[in-house]
Amino acid sequence: MITVDKEKCTGCGLCEKACPFGAITIVDKIAIIGDECTLCSACVDQCNVGAITIQRKKIEDVDLSQYQDVWIVAEIKDDKVRKVSLELLGKAKELANEMKQKVCVLLLGDNVKRFSQDFSNRGANRIYVAEHEALKDYYTETYSSVVTGIISKYKPNIVLYPATINGRDLAPRVAATLKLGLTADCTGLSIRNGLLLQTRPAFGGNIMADIICPVTRPQMATVRPNVMEMAPIQDSNNAEIIDIAVKVDLQGVKVKTKEVISGTASVCGIPVCEADTIVSGGRGVGSKENFKLIEDLANVLNAAVGASRAAVDLGWIPKSQQVGQSGNTVSPNIYIACGISGTIQHLVGMKSSDIIIAINKDPDAPIFNVANYGIVGDLCEVVPLLTKAIKKKLSEN
Ligand SMILES: Cc1cc2nc3c(=O)[nH]c(=O)nc-3n(C[C@H](O)[C@H](O)[C@H](O)COP(=O)(O)OP(=O)(O)OC[C@H]3O[C@@H](n4cnc5c(N)ncnc54)[C@H](O)[C@@H]3O)c2cc1C
Numbered sequence: 001m002i003t004v005d006k007e008k009c010t011g012c013g014l015c016e017k018a019c020p021f022g023a024i025t026i027v028d029k030i031a032i033i034g035d036e037c038t039l040c041s042a043c044v045d046q047c048n049v050g051a052i053t054i055q056r057k058k059i060e061d062v063d064l065s066q067y068q069d070v071w072i073v074a075e076i077k078d079d080k081v082r083k084v085s086l087e088l089l090g091k092a093k094e095l096a097n098e099m100k101q102k103v104c105v106l107l108l109g110d111n112v113k114r115f116s117q118d119f120s121n122r123g124a125n126r127i128y129v130a131e132h133e134a135l136k137d138y139y140t141e142t143y144s145s146v147v148t149g150i151i152s153k154y155k156p157n158i159v160l161y162p163a164t165i166n167g168r169d170l171a172p173r174v175a176a177t178l179k180l181g182l183t184a185d186c187t188g189l190s191i192r193n194g195l196l197l198q199t200r201p202a203f204g205g206n207i208m209a210d211i212i213c214p215v216t217r218p219q220m221a222t223v224r225p226n227v228m229e230m231a232p233i234q235d236s237n238n239a240e241i242i243d244i245a246v247k248v249d250l251q252g253v254k255v256k257t258k259e260v261i262s263g264t265a266s267v268c269g270i271p272v273c274e275a276d277t278i279v280s281g282g283r284g285v286g287s288k289e290n291f292k293l294i295e296d297l298a299n300v301l302n303a304a305v306g307a308s309r310a311a312v313d314l315g316w317i318p319k320s321q322q323v324g325q326s327g328n329t330v331s332p333n334i335y336i337a338c339g340i341s342g343t344i345q346h347l348v349g350m351k352s353s354d355i356i357i358a359i360n361k362d363p364d365a366p367i368f369n370v371a372n373y374g375i376v377g378d379l380c381e382v383v384p385l386l387t388k389a390i391k392k393k394l395s396e397n
Helices: 014-018 042-046 083-099 113-120 140-154 165-178 291-301 309-313 379-396
Strands: 002-004 024-027 030-033 052-054 068-073 103-109 126-131 156-162 183-186 188-192 195-202 207-211 219-223 240-244 277-281 304-307 334-338 355-360 373-376
Touching (some): 002 030, 014 024, 014 042, 068 083, 083 103, 083 113, 083 156, 083 188, 083 219, 103 113, 103 140, 113 126, 113 240, 140 156, 140 165, 165 219, 183 195, 291 334, 291 379, 355 379
Parallel strands (some): 068 103, 068 156, 156 219, 183 219, 277 304, 334 355, 355 373
Antiparallel strands (some): 188 195, 195 207
16 A cells, blocks of 8 residues: 655655656645556655655455456557457457456557457457557557556456567566566466466476466466457447546657567568468478478468478578467468478467468378378479469469
């Protein structure tokens, strides 16, 4: 609990300036602390007269019943709602239904209210909109302080973040500031005994760990793109919109964007995470030069080029194209694995693809266990033949 000693407070405003969450206002020369306060103690350190004190609750004292609803933190990129946000919404709806709570979306940015519809028509009950020019581009400081303040004020029960570059940066900051648990890269989420059961691979993907956070709220997790089903469009479209007044001290923002360079574009120009078709190469491709065969097939199919970690480690293709546990999780319509053995670490990143085609010279390669179609043969012969045949077929149409 934070208290201001009215006898001591001079209303100097140092605490108001120091508060990164915009939680303090000076009214009649007294500091008034708002609900956005996260007890970070920045104001205590600044107060020259010792007027502000914080008494910390023990974790067991937190009243968990105050925390309600399942939230997702939406991500907007290139003026579009990222697909992963709709995937999070799909899972959040399932969890919220089970607990008979509301499913809510936190939309942050500049001029982002117009995206509310994308969530409202997919079943969100409530959309919190936090708009500010300082939120136009993602910065760790601004986003984390705004989200931390909002969470402290509205007290959600569960918060899900996309395991994107931004989400992976934001969620741990929020968790550390609020002293909460956070499970990264969940592949499964469910409710058990009223708690969020957060499932993720552990020990190199050899076991699946179930993690719970019984004593802190909100329960928080990041979820990789292409792991959950998108929330489908439905008839109802009546989410409640709540505008949140965001206070950001623009003078205090230390980082400014000069140029944005996308790190996810594939060799073929299609990001591997968002491609409908992926042609992936592994160690069996044999050399960097041979990757041209994979790129040629990808080009005729208008596909992205993917790779196993072995191919990435050998320097044949950039890390941004890696599929698997420590790379991208993908879920395309068609995944063509060329010279990839099919270890568990690769499979976890692509096994939810609709159709898997494997080309491998070893008939016992584990990739054939998950493949819908398999070609046993040397990829250096098979892949050019396929490219030629598809090119011919396309020119006939
Ligand atoms: C913590 C951890 C995280 C990891 N994360 C990932 C990850 O994200 N993604 C990932 O892919 N791996 C990951 N790995 C590595 C993983 O365990 C494997 O080492 C890797 O996937 C093997 O890549 P590969 O299938 O290309 O190579 P290999 O296992 O060496 O398989 C090569 C295959 O090519 C076939 N082949 C050879 N020549 C030809 C040819 N001319 N024509 C046709 N077929 C041919 C062979 O029969 C073989 O099946 C991770 C490992 C660890 C420990």
